[in-house]
Amino acid sequence: MITVLESDAESVTVGHEGTVASLRVVTIADGLEMVSLTQPLAWDLPLTNATRERVAEHAGRTMLGAVVLVEKLVETPANGAAKTSTTRRSSAKKVADVLLRYNFPAAGLSDDALATLLLLVLSGGVDVRRSLAR
Numbered sequence: 018m019i020t021v022l023e024s025d026a027e028s029v030t031v032g033h034e035g036t037v038a039s040l041r042v043v044t045i046a047d048g049l050e051m052v053s054l055t056q057p058l059a060w061d062l063p064l065t066n067a068t069r070e071r072v073a074e075h076a077g078r079t080m081l082g083a084v085v086l087v088e089k090l091v092e093t094p095a096n097g098a099a100k101t102s103t104t105r106r107s108s109a110k111k112v113a114d115v116l117l118r119y120n121f122p123a124a125g126l127s128d129d130a131l132a133t134l135l136l137l138v139l140s141g142g143v144d145v146r147r148s149l150a151r
């Protein structure tokens with residue numbers, strides 16, 4: 018079941034089995050609107066070769082959407098410095114977030130077909146999230 022958590026003129030945030038996703042309708046050209054879905058699956062994972070391999074494996078198996086790894090540098094305070102002072106970036110402190118992204122044309126789908134498609138995409142993301150949590 019998909020639950021609407023928040024809605025405004027530009028986007029809808031939905032929940033499904035412990036995950037959240039953002040849905041937006043984007044006009045690409047006259048008469049061409051795309052639905053853009055982003056579902057965070059994991060965040061601040063240690064960025065290791067094992068993490069990269071696991072995410073790449075899921076990316077290859079996911080049929081609806083793209084599973085992507087987003088690398089980040091963690092900011093750490095300089096030695097003895099307060100949190101508000103200058104920070105340094107350490108290459109040893111890399112982490113990654115994992116997202117599921119899916120874009121598709123909005124036109125031509127009935128409400129039932131759209132709901133089914135969204136459920137399939139979000140359920141795929143839930144499966145990846147569960148696997149990464151192990």
